Amino acid sequence: MRIELALFASLEPYLPDSEPGSGRRTRMIDLPDGTTVGEVVARLGLPDQPRVCFIDGRGVKEDATIAGGSRLAIFPPVAGG
Template identity: 30%
Template sequence: MMKIELRFYATLVKYAEKNEIPQFSFVEIEEGATIASLLNKFNILEKHVHIAMVNGRSVESNQGLQDGDRVALFPPVGGG
Protein backbone atom coordinates (compact mmCIF):
# COMPACT_ATOMS: atom_id res chain seq x y z
CA MET A 1 0.00 0.00 0.00
CA MET A 2 1.03 3.62 -0.54
CA LYS A 3 0.05 6.74 1.36
CA ILE A 4 -0.85 9.91 -0.55
CA GLU A 5 -2.24 13.30 0.42
CA LEU A 6 -5.64 13.90 -1.15
CA ARG A 7 -7.35 17.29 -1.39
CA PHE A 8 -10.87 18.02 -2.61
CA TYR A 9 -11.81 21.55 -3.65
CA ALA A 10 -15.12 23.43 -3.93
CA THR A 11 -18.01 21.24 -5.15
CA LEU A 12 -15.81 18.12 -4.99
CA VAL A 13 -15.81 18.34 -1.18
CA LYS A 14 -19.06 16.35 -1.37
CA TYR A 15 -16.96 13.31 -2.32
CA ALA A 16 -14.84 13.71 0.83
CA GLU A 17 -18.06 13.82 2.84
CA LYS A 18 -19.50 10.74 1.09
CA ASN A 19 -16.28 8.84 1.84
CA GLU A 20 -16.28 10.15 5.42
CA ILE A 21 -12.78 11.60 5.11
CA PRO A 22 -11.66 15.20 5.71
CA GLN A 23 -11.44 17.64 2.78
CA PHE A 24 -7.64 17.43 3.09
CA SER A 25 -6.41 14.03 4.27
CA PHE A 26 -3.86 11.25 3.86
CA VAL A 27 -5.29 8.08 2.30
CA GLU A 28 -3.95 4.61 1.55
CA ILE A 29 -4.09 3.31 -2.03
CA GLU A 30 -2.79 0.21 -3.81
CA GLU A 31 0.66 0.07 -5.40
CA GLY A 32 0.44 0.93 -9.10
CA ALA A 33 -2.64 3.13 -8.62
CA THR A 34 -3.43 5.87 -11.14
CA ILE A 35 -5.62 8.97 -10.96
CA ALA A 36 -8.37 6.95 -12.68
CA SER A 37 -8.19 4.13 -10.13
CA LEU A 38 -8.08 6.65 -7.28
CA LEU A 39 -11.28 8.27 -8.56
CA ASN A 40 -12.83 4.83 -8.89
CA LYS A 41 -11.84 3.84 -5.35
CA PHE A 42 -13.59 6.90 -3.90
CA ASN A 43 -16.58 6.72 -6.32
CA ILE A 44 -15.72 10.09 -7.85
CA LEU A 45 -17.25 10.75 -11.28
CA GLU A 46 -14.41 11.63 -13.64
CA LYS A 47 -16.61 14.14 -15.48
CA HIS A 48 -16.85 16.18 -12.25
CA VAL A 49 -13.05 16.53 -12.03
CA HIS A 50 -11.86 19.37 -14.19
CA ILE A 51 -8.20 19.32 -13.17
CA ALA A 52 -6.31 16.58 -11.32
CA MET A 53 -3.05 17.85 -9.88
CA VAL A 54 -0.17 15.70 -8.70
CA ASN A 55 2.68 17.45 -6.88
CA GLY A 56 1.76 20.81 -8.38
CA ARG A 57 1.32 19.60 -11.96
CA SER A 58 -1.89 19.08 -13.95
CA VAL A 59 -2.05 15.44 -15.11
CA GLU A 60 -4.19 13.08 -17.21
CA SER A 61 -6.26 10.34 -15.59
CA ASN A 62 -3.78 7.61 -16.59
CA GLN A 63 -1.06 9.28 -14.48
CA GLY A 64 0.55 6.76 -12.11
CA LEU A 65 0.82 7.66 -8.45
CA GLN A 66 3.76 7.24 -6.06
CA ASP A 67 3.99 6.96 -2.30
CA GLY A 68 3.98 10.44 -0.76
CA ASP A 69 2.33 12.17 -3.75
CA ARG A 70 0.17 15.18 -3.12
CA VAL A 71 -3.03 14.95 -5.18
CA ALA A 72 -5.65 17.70 -5.51
CA LEU A 73 -8.92 17.59 -7.45
CA PHE A 74 -10.62 20.70 -8.86
CA PRO A 75 -14.06 21.22 -10.44
CA PRO A 76 -14.61 23.62 -13.37
CA VAL A 77 -14.87 27.23 -12.19
CA GLY A 78 -16.35 29.77 -14.56
CA GLY A 79 -18.20 32.54 -12.71
CA GLY A 80 -17.42 36.19 -13.29
Protein backbone atom coordinates in the same frame (compact mmCIF):
# COMPACT_ATOMS: atom_id res chain seq x y z
CA MET B 1 1.46 3.49 -0.11
CA ARG B 2 0.11 6.61 1.56
CA ILE B 3 -0.73 9.82 -0.25
CA GLU B 4 -2.45 13.09 0.55
CA LEU B 5 -5.77 13.64 -1.24
CA ALA B 6 -7.30 17.09 -1.68
CA LEU B 7 -10.80 17.65 -3.08
CA PHE B 8 -12.08 21.18 -3.67
CA ALA B 9 -15.30 23.09 -4.32
CA SER B 10 -18.22 20.78 -5.16
CA LEU B 11 -16.02 17.68 -4.76
CA GLU B 12 -15.34 18.30 -1.06
CA PRO B 13 -18.25 16.09 0.13
CA TYR B 14 -16.48 13.12 -1.49
CA LEU B 15 -13.53 13.33 0.93
CA PRO B 16 -13.19 9.96 2.71
CA ASP B 17 -13.47 9.76 6.46
CA SER B 18 -9.77 9.17 7.07
CA GLU B 19 -6.86 10.90 8.77
CA PRO B 20 -6.78 14.66 8.09
CA GLY B 21 -4.04 15.98 5.83
CA SER B 22 -2.24 19.30 5.80
CA GLY B 23 -5.28 21.42 4.96
CA ARG B 24 -9.00 21.69 5.59
CA ARG B 25 -9.99 19.91 2.42
CA THR B 26 -7.41 17.12 2.54
CA ARG B 27 -7.16 13.55 3.85
CA MET B 28 -4.40 10.95 4.03
CA ILE B 29 -5.34 7.78 2.16
CA ASP B 30 -3.70 4.40 1.61
CA LEU B 31 -3.57 3.01 -1.93
CA PRO B 32 -1.97 0.00 -3.62
CA ASP B 33 1.30 0.79 -5.38
CA GLY B 34 0.81 1.82 -8.99
CA THR B 35 -2.66 3.29 -8.51
CA THR B 36 -3.69 5.78 -11.22
CA VAL B 37 -5.61 9.00 -10.82
CA GLY B 38 -8.56 7.47 -12.65
CA GLU B 39 -8.67 4.57 -10.18
CA VAL B 40 -8.84 7.02 -7.29
CA VAL B 41 -11.65 8.89 -9.05
CA ALA B 42 -13.58 5.65 -9.44
CA ARG B 43 -12.92 4.60 -5.86
CA LEU B 44 -14.23 7.93 -4.55
CA GLY B 45 -17.28 7.79 -6.82
CA LEU B 46 -16.70 11.30 -8.16
CA PRO B 47 -19.42 12.62 -10.48
CA ASP B 48 -19.08 11.94 -14.18
CA GLN B 49 -17.95 15.38 -15.33
CA PRO B 50 -14.68 16.98 -16.41
CA ARG B 51 -12.05 17.37 -13.73
CA VAL B 52 -8.70 19.09 -13.29
CA CYS B 53 -6.14 16.94 -11.50
CA PHE B 54 -2.72 17.73 -10.08
CA ILE B 55 0.01 15.54 -8.64
CA ASP B 56 2.40 17.65 -6.58
CA GLY B 57 1.25 20.81 -8.31
CA ARG B 58 1.60 19.58 -11.87
CA GLY B 59 -1.42 19.07 -14.05
CA VAL B 60 -1.93 15.38 -14.97
CA LYS B 61 -4.30 13.22 -16.97
CA GLU B 62 -6.27 10.47 -15.33
CA ASP B 63 -3.99 7.69 -16.56
CA ALA B 64 -1.12 9.15 -14.51
CA THR B 65 0.30 6.86 -11.83
CA ILE B 66 0.57 8.22 -8.29
CA ALA B 67 3.75 7.73 -6.28
CA GLY B 68 3.77 7.16 -2.52
CA GLY B 69 4.18 10.35 -0.48
CA SER B 70 2.75 12.58 -3.19
CA ARG B 71 -0.27 14.85 -3.11
CA LEU B 72 -3.22 14.36 -5.45
CA ALA B 73 -5.56 17.33 -5.81
CA ILE B 74 -8.77 17.17 -7.82
CA PHE B 75 -10.97 20.10 -8.82
CA PRO B 76 -14.29 20.26 -10.62
CA PRO B 77 -14.35 22.66 -13.59
CA VAL B 78 -13.73 26.09 -12.06
CA ALA B 79 -12.63 29.46 -13.38
CA GLY B 80 -12.77 33.10 -12.57
CA GLY B 81 -10.36 35.94 -12.90
